[in-house]
Amino acid sequence: MLKPVSGVLAAAIATAVLCAASAHAQQTTVPARYTQQHLNWQTCDDAQSLECASMTVPRDWHHPDAGHDLTIAVSRHRAADPAKRRGVLMMAAGGPGGQGRTRPAGFVRQDPAVGAAYDVVSFDQRGVGRSSKxxxxxxxxxxxxxxxxxxxxxxxxxxxxxxxxxxxxxxxxxxxxxLLPYLTTEQTAHDMDLFRSLLGERKVSYYGPSYATMIGAYYASLYPQHIERAVLDSNIAFNGSWQDFExxxxxxxxxxxxxxxxxxxxxxxxxxxxxxxxxxxxxxxxxxxxxxxxxxxxxxxxxxxxxxxxxxxxxxxxxxxxxxxxxxxxxxxxxxxxxxxxxxxxxxxxxxxxxxxxxxxxxxxxxxxTSWxxxxxxxxxxxxxxxxxxxxxxxxxxxxxxxxxxWPAPTAPKVKVTGDGLPATLMLNSVHDPATYYEGAQRAHRALHNSRLVTVTGDGDHGQYQNGNSCVDHVVDDYLLNGKAPAHDITCQGKPLPVPTAG
Structure with a gap:
């Protein structure tokens, strides 16, 4: 079971681990003003079941002393059963353009078992909501x-x-x-790792739907040592360019x-x-x-x-x-x-x-x-x-x-998604998803080594977990709660189509 570390020890771990990961990912030392900040948790004004805080991040993680700082709005839902708490589940929102800060509230209502076992945390990524935009x-x-x-x-x-x-x-x-050159998925991945470190966690689990699959894949590729489990739901073809995908x-x-x-x-x-x-x-x-x-x-x-x-x-x-x-x-x-x-x-x-x-x-x-x-x-x-x-x-x-x-020519470093160093990762996708189409998910699956693809047949819904499909929910819950990943790719039958009702 992973438990949070507090006080001086948390700050020391945050500094040491983030700097080590940062050196691995980008050869940059992160200033202490970021790694030793404290999150001032307060009840969220628009989601009473959550706590909210603000996190300060550099505008450019590759040059943290250049430019003004940015603010990232973060949230958490504490594990309902502290005695059985097994760690942190981090979420991100899709889009790009979706807001993630209040999403843990609905997530744990849908799946109380996961909410009992994890602190479920999320954030408005740089560029949206109450974060710098x-x-x-x-x-x-x-x-x-x-x-x-x-x-x-x-x-x-x-x-x-x-x-x-x-x-x-x-x-x-x-x-x-x-701000535009710094509103990238790669920069967001570094924000996430600072968030992880400020929570005092050596590893986190992750759930992300739609564009958040790309966020998760980038984060896992830059910081594989900090991933315990990951669920990528309705997948962007994150191994290629946005032009190819769109x-x-x-x-x-x-x-x-x-x-x-x-x-x-x-x-x-x-x-x-x-x-x-x-x-x-x-x-x-x-x-x-x-x-x-x-x-x-x-x-x-x-x-x-x-x-x-x-x-x-x-x-x-x-x-x-x-x-x-x-x-x-x-x-x-x-x-x-x-x-x-x-x-x-x-x-x-x-x-x-x-x-x-x-x-x-x-x-x-x-x-x-990516370039266009x-x-x-x-x-x-x-x-x-x-x-x-x-x-x-x-x-x-x-x-x-x-x-x-x-658009101004992209300057973001290329992130190569391979899955190297990662535990078994779950990927979910329906065969007729209109937005994150199955063919792109298959390409991403081949690139993400050690991933397991759950194909939902006879279905075209975008977003499969917590969408009323008991087969999908069972596979994901067994993975998140018990660490049991399928031994190989599997299929689940999609839900029946709706029947019109009067009125």
Whole structure:
């Protein structure tokens, strides 16, 4: 059982262990003002079951005396049974752009056994939430970036998209006080190890979903000696570049839409009246989108145009549990004037634009972690093909990729993920996950030596642990609580798709 160390001994361990790890990972001595700080834990003002604190980190871990310090907001949920406490389980949030600080509260509610055995800790990574973060654009500016119709391939429309993307990159660089080069996954991994050391722990276990699989893989690669157990859920292809990974997403989103959602929608035509076949349902979806391109729907401060219509579909198909809400929203667009407040609220929530803070972190990480093709002509040509063949997510490829093409050139060190020195690691992925697609997870699995891949068949949900699949939950809990990793890759059957309910 791992137990926390306190007082002077904790500070000594923090300094010695972090400096040793730092020398191994980056050949940099970490100043004592970071390694000997004390976390002032207080009840979180927005999550009463958690304690929160602030941690000071260098802006650049490779040059800790250069530039102003950053603040990382951290949290913890103390083990419910101190007598059986076995250590710390560290979490991180996905995105990039998600906030992790309050997540331990929901995590331990879902799995009290893990909450009894571990102090579950998390943080808002640099760039989001209550941690130091960049400023890119205002709400109205972000609305313009996401406006119009990304499928429009006219010369004027392409110019507008490229101008908006260049403006996004320029605004981020000009308004963020030099922070952008340091909002990377590699820098976050060093923040995590300082957090570990300040908790007085020689090793931690880790759980991370979505983008947090990349955070975990980078951390484990830089600090393998500090990992006890790790669960990576719905995996980024973290062994390659963001460009390679993101250009694979249009195919996986289209697959999820056409092979999972549309057949489900056609099956329940008696409920949603959207078409009895996949072809009919898809044709109606396209007609609705075309109508919104011609005449966007405005209701108060909310405008739903074709890009927002795409977003509603993209956002919903991350989890099959959202299929009924999406289907109801699609039906509501047909009778908007008579739609109920509940129908309108659901449709507007699904169609909502990204928040400025989310995209600021998203672009900071994806554009700065790894290099991108900086030829906008290449992206115009590629996006034309993906818009034609894989339009659901392919239509927005130009806008998002062009931001990274105009981003300041990345300077982050390359982190090679191998799994060397790690214990058996669990990886979870469904076969039709639209965002962290299975093919990318397989590549990451091959790169991460000694990992075990739990493939969830007949399923496309993004995020498998604590998602109602007893097979997955049993495998993960047995691993976290008892240290029992599968001897080899295994499969779990996915959950049944939802059945519509009245009302």
């Amino acid at each position: 960049p400023t890119c654009q205002t709400g109205p500016e972000m609305t313009e970036f996401l406006a119009h119709d990304y499928r429009d391939r006219s010369a004027a429309a392409i110019r507008r998209v490229l101008d908006n993307s260049r403006k996004m990159a320029r605004d981020c660089a000009e308004r963020s006080d030099g 250009t694979g997403q249009p195919a996986s989103f289209q697959r999820r839409f056409e092979q999972d959602f549309l057949p489900w929608l056609a099956k329940y035509d008696s409920v949603y009246h959207y078409g009895r076949t996949v072809a009919a349902a898809k044709a109606k979806w396209e007609r609705q989108r075309a109508a919104l391109a011609e005449h966007p729907l405005t209701d108060g401060s909310v405008t739903v145009g074709p890009n927002q219509f795409d977003s509603a579909t993209i956002n919903a198909i991350y989890e099959a549990a959202n299929f009924p809400a999406l289907a109801s929203s699609l039906s509501a667009f047909d009778h908007w004037k008579t739609a109920t407040p509940k129908e309108k609220g659901t449709a507007e929530a699904l169609s909502a634009n990204y928040a400025p803070g989310f995209l600021a972190e998203y672009f900071s990480v994806t554009c700065s972690d 093709n900086r030829d906008t002509g290449y992206w115009v040509r590629r996006s034309a093909k993906d818009t034609a063949k894989l339009p659901l997510a392919g239509a927005r490829e130009l806008a998002f990729s062009a931001v990274c093409a105009d």
